[in-house]
Amino acid sequence: MERAEQGPEAGPIRFEYRDVCVHGDHGPIIDHFSAVVPAKGLTVIVGSSGAGKTTLVRLLNRLDDPDGGTVLFEGRDVRDYDVLELRRRVQSVGQVPVTFPGSVADNVGGETADLLTRVGLDPMLADREADRLSVGEAQRMALARSLALSPDVLALDEPTSALDMANKTGIERLIRELADSGLTVVMVSHDPRHADLADYVIEVQPHKKEEP
Amino acid sequence: MTPIAAISGGSSVLSGPVTYGDVVLSLFLVAVAIGISAWQRVGLEGDLLVATARSFVQLIAVGYVLAYIFEDHGWLTILALAVMVGAASVTSRNRARRVPRSGIIAVITIAIATAATLGVLAILHIVPTSPRAIIPLGSMIISGAMVTCSLVMTRLHDDLASNRREIEARLCLGQSSRQASLPWLRTAVRAGMLPSVDSTKVVGLVALPGTMTGLILAGASPLSAVRVQLVVMYMLLGGTAFAALVAAQLTERQLFTKSHQLIKSLRRVP
Numbered sequence: 001m002e003r004a005e006q007g008p009e010a011g012p013i014r015f016e017y018r019d020v021c022v023h024g025d026h027g028p029i030i031d032h033f034s035a036v037v038p039a040k041g042l043t044v045i046v047g048s049s050g051a052g053k054t055t056l057v058r059l060l061n062r063l064d065d066p067d068g069g070t071v072l073f074e075g076r077d078v079r080d081y082d083v084l085e086l087r088r089r090v091q092s093v094g095q096v097p098v099t100f101p102g103s104v105a106d107n108v109g110g111e112t113a114d115l116l117t118r119v120g121l122d123p124m125l126a127d128r129e130a131d132r133l134s135v136g137e138a139q140r141m142a143l144a145r146s147l148a149l150s151p152d153v154l155a156l157d158e159p160t161s162a163l164d165m166a167n168k169t170g171i172e173r174l175i176r177e178l179a180d181s182g183l184t185v186v187m188v189s190h191d192p193r194h195a196d197l198a199d200y201v202i203e204v205q206p207h208k209k210e211e212p
Numbered sequence: 213m214t215p216i217a218a219i220s221g222g223s224s225v226l227s228g229p230v231t232y233g234d235v236v237l238s239l240f241l242v243a244v245a246i247g248i249s250a251w252q253r254v255g256l257e258g259d260l261l262v263a264t265a266r267s268f269v270q271l272i273a274v275g276y277v278l279a280y281i282f283e284d285h286g287w288l289t290i291l292a293l294a295v296m297v298g299a300a301s302v303t304s305r306n307r308a309r310r311v312p313r314s315g316i317i318a319v320i321t322i323a324i325a326t327a328a329t330l331g332v333l334a335i336l337h338i339v340p341t342s343p344r345a346i347i348p349l350g351s352m353i354i355s356g357a358m359v360t361c362s363l364v365m366t367r368l369h370d371d372l373a374s375n376r377r378e379i380e381a382r383l384c385l386g387q388s389s390r391q392a393s394l395p396w397l398r399t400a401v402r403a404g405m406l407p408s409v410d411s412t413k414v415v416g417l418v419a420l421p422g423t424m425t426g427l428i429l430a431g432a433s434p435l436s437a438v439r440v441q442l443v444v445m446y447m448l449l450g451g452t453a454f455a456a457l458v459a460a461q462l463t464e465r466q467l468f469t470k471s472h473q474l475i476k477s478l479r480r481v482p
Contacts, residue, residue, distance in 0.1 A: 062471055063479070064473070064479065065471070065473070083471045083472055084387075084388060084472065085386070087384055087385070087386045088386035091384065093384075094377065094380075094381065096377065098377055098378050098381035100382075142381075145385065146385070149386065
């Protein structure tokens with residue numbers, strides 16, 4: 001059983017991992033994992049690489065499904081939701097930002113200028129080709145693209161791992177601001193410093209193979 | 213009278229019908245090829261012998277089968293086409309083993325492309341519905357559809373595998389699997405159609421196509437032969453378009469789950 005910790009005062013629950021198992025090609029990736037993600041604030045899932053953190057994020061918007069156990073969103077199994085609707089409500093952004101062909105405005109859609117301002121980008125960037133952004137700018141643009149859908153949850157998979165120190169700090173500050181604005185933010189990270197940023201911390205341990 | 217019916221009365225320009233003796237004499241050229249292979253130490257002597265023997269046995273067998281069907285056993289036409297579709301599907305499946313159910317995709321694709329293309333030709337009375345027209349034309353469509361189907365299946369699979377981050381980013385934004393894979397679906401359809409488009413563009417410039425060559429050798433006038441060849445080329449364009457479209461739709465369904473997830477073998481393994 002993997003360990004999960006968080007404060008007792010967490011309040012309403014957005015997600016619950018209930019006895020979740022995921023099998024990989026070479027054995028279990030996640031083995032009987034249980035934890036809850038509160039509805040408010042920033043929850044950081046920390047653990048070393050190989051602990052299945054990325055999979056925990058992918059289970060939230062059903063890019064993956066568990067082989068055992070259930071993931072509950074607002075008390076209902078995520079599999080009971082229309083998956084496309086679930087994904088619009090639970091936005092996920094990966095480690096390396098993905099840019100689609102076209103301009104920043106094409107990528108973000110909606111109220112581009114407002115969204116760019118919200119993620120700390122110059123609205124003048126709207127007309128720039130998205131593939132000409134720096135990695136840090138592209139990561140902010142990916143966040144703006146997700147925010148354009150007015151999600152309830154932002155699920156972030158190591159969002160600062162591809163960034164230099166200056167960009168890391170900027171994105172961390174932005175994530176904190178988004179959590180303070182009322183969004184549920186879930187972030188997985190191998191960086192123990194991110195536990196200091198969090199309102200709640202879930203710690204996952206790498207699965208240990210049983211000795212014969 | 214249809215173009216194909218119209219040219220069937222010509223007499224061969226070769227010195228009478230080609231006899232088995234003539235075929236044996238043409239083996240002289242195979243001997244030359246084997247001689248060159250041995251002299252240059254290319255190591256293809258065995259392959260040349262096998263290829264020569266196989267082509268002889270296979271074509272003689274097909275000749276007897278076709279003669280039997282043409283002589284008042286027209287009801288076997290469908291069976292003959294079905295056997296060809298089956299053989300083509302096995303070949304196509306073997307080319308695209310990474311795609312789940314590639315054999316079923318190939319059978320459905322090749323059968324639909326063949327039925328639709330022959331159907332259009334027959335409904336418009338471009339070709340007669342006799343076994344003599346349907347079987348050879350069908351075999352050409354089946355062969356083209358087989359190549360197209362293999363190309364589309366492998367291209368779509370490989371493109372989704374190498375672009376899975378972008379596809380999953382699109383899925384994360386609430387796009388359906390069809391919407392998320394659309395750019396690569398188009399690329400795959402294009403890849404499947406391009407060979408027949410390209411060969412249609414250069415027809416007559418690079419080489420005289422096989423149908424036309426055969427008809428001219430058999431005594432048809434060049435312009436009659438050209439008309440038949442044009443029907444064949446346009447038929448193959450239509451057939452490959454049908455095949456590319458059907459193969460892409462069916463393959464896309466096999467590469468995503470019903471919950472709009474990439475299938476496990478294509479997912480990023482954490």
